[in-house]
Amino acid sequence: MRVLMIAQSPIAGDSRILREATALADAGHTIHIIGRDVPEGFEIGPKITVESVSRSSGLRAGGGGLAVGHGRRGPKVLAKRFGRWLLLPEHRLRTEKQWRLAAAPRVADAGPFDVVHAHDFNTLELAAEYAELWQAVLVYDSHELWFDRALPGRPTPLWRARGRQFEATLAAKARVVFTVSDGIAVRLRDRGLKDVRVIRNTFPKADFVPPPLERPEGLLYAGRVGAGRDLPTVVGAARQLAPFRTVLMGSVDPNYRLDLGPVEVVAERSIDQVDETLRSYGISLVTLTNTCENHRLALPNKLFHAVRAGVPVVAADLPELRAVVTSHNLGTLYTPGDPVSLTAAVRALIETYPVYTAGIREAADELNWEHDAATLVKAYSEL
Template sequence: MKVLMLVQSPIAGDSRVLREAATLTAEGHTVHIVGRDVPEGFDPGDGVTVESVTRSRGMRPPGTPRGAALTSSSGPRAVVRRAGRWLLLPEHRERTERRWRDDAAKLLAGRPAPDVVHAHDYNTLGLGAELAGRWSARLVYDSHELWFDRGLPGRPTPLGRRRGRRKETRLAGGAEVVLTVSEGIATRLRQRGLRDVRVVRNTFPMAGSEPPELPDAPAGIAYAGRIGPGRDLEAVVGAAARLAPLRTVLAGPADPGYGLDPAGVELLPPMALAEVDRLYQEVGVAVVTLTDTCANHRLALPNKLFHAVRAGVPVVAANLPELHAVVLRYGLGRLYQPGDASSLATAVKAVAADYTGHVEAVRKARPELAWEHDSRVLADAYADLEAE
């Protein structure tokens, strides 16, 4: 089948979108992705084509780097700017996402009809439903997050969230299949009346490789991902002194406006997938951190968990419902209470005390917690569509 994927995230950094596209092309389908911020010369893989629709710069003044906060200055004017930004952020997000949809619709006008429109996340769902109806194509909704239960900066919008959930349910009700990332989110979506909801986790391909043998004790802990709010990195930094001489490493792109005191922590730049594998294997323990601040975090299964499994190392993960269930079911490591640096340090020491046992448990779990397993759910969903 001909598949059109819609996604407002930067494609080159969205491993879920690219893995799904690769899986579908391996099954004989053709995939075209319309996303944003596609680098010049980017190769999405055999059988996959891409186009880019640019989103607006946002609320940053001209010359301000992407991700920079408007909170670095002080004084009355800065306070007013911060207050204004807090008030206006929800409307700005909606306007920016709507502009992308409008521009994507113009880009696709007059194109040949695909067989399937695959809408990634709610901010493409409206356009996806419109195009699927116009082209008499099948609609697939891929919910990467519990969209209206995320913790977002800016003023609270409870009425808007309630309306958004109702609209999401109505639009997703027209999808042939709904995909999502965890059983907890799937349960919520089913409770809203969505009929065919399947879980395709953010796992990583193992490609038949086995991780290297690890030493009998870890050398430290590592976090690899975005360095910014909501990741509970304050607890990681707070635990660093308690864990010395074990190393504490943070690797990834940092939000310029995020104030984190990195005392006792090694800061490394963003890394490619294989480099993160090596970092995890070098230090021995991966930390999977989130704040307990929203339902989306409580029901999330971050790809960091599955990246650690790919690398063959145990984890220390936030004690949130979905993480709790998977970590304890497979014996992947220990849990800590979000926001509690002492609890995190205690969990790391508990992993270190039975390190070889946890490493063995991770190795046993790898086949089931791998993309080779989850990709079959996706492939089977498309096979069902094709058979209808």
């Protein structure tokens, strides 16, 4: 089939979209992706084409970045932050709508297609419109529990309630709905969606995993450095764990400020380099704040990256993470927001390290992309 994927995420860095497109192309389908911030000359593979639609960079606060200290203060700074907090929800919706308006002519010119695959809610309305126009099959891929995310800006309970209803109405038109965890799948089914299938954000199984360290050398957080990742708790625990090393590795949100303390920061690296770096430290941090239902039901990429690397985890004690970590014996859990709990979880993992290295290596037989890709390809074969 000819498949159109639509996404407002930066395609080159969205491993879920890249893996899904590659799996479907390997199964014989032809894929065209309309996304955002695609680098010039970027290619994914045979039978896959991609084009880019730019999006507004949005409101920005000055003076960001990783820093020691508490940031700038004063009436003008506080007024600016309050204005940003007040306006962010409208600006976010306007930015996403502008992207859809800019993408619509590209969608029309590229079509028709047999399948329109919407990645996340902010593309679903556009995808549903063209699927109906072309009499194509609509597929909805919910990477997050969209209207239950922790978002910056003022509270918007009415928008969330209306959004859940609108999402359910549009998604009911989809032949199949994909999502990333069992917990989110249950929520979507509770909202009336019938065929919801789980495709986790796993990684391809490694060709070779070297023997584990006898004793871990440090903690590594490999992922986006920004709000919602519970990184202040990591810093608090690092002070108690020193001289045991704590390292953050990844791209930094431009407006994010964090008192680093004893935490080291290294630059973002490729997937294979992350594997090697995780193995050199011996413990992977999988952290999230307990601030929204989406976090409580999330299974972050970094959990499955640790499985691929064969490295035990210290993970946030949130329902979906707890279920996977405990059922597969992947590591220990800590209470989000509690540095003492994180410190204790790290020390417990160090004391029983061989137990968890064995568990996470056994889990690689199930928690891998080959397993999840088969679910995707089977669903498409049924379309």
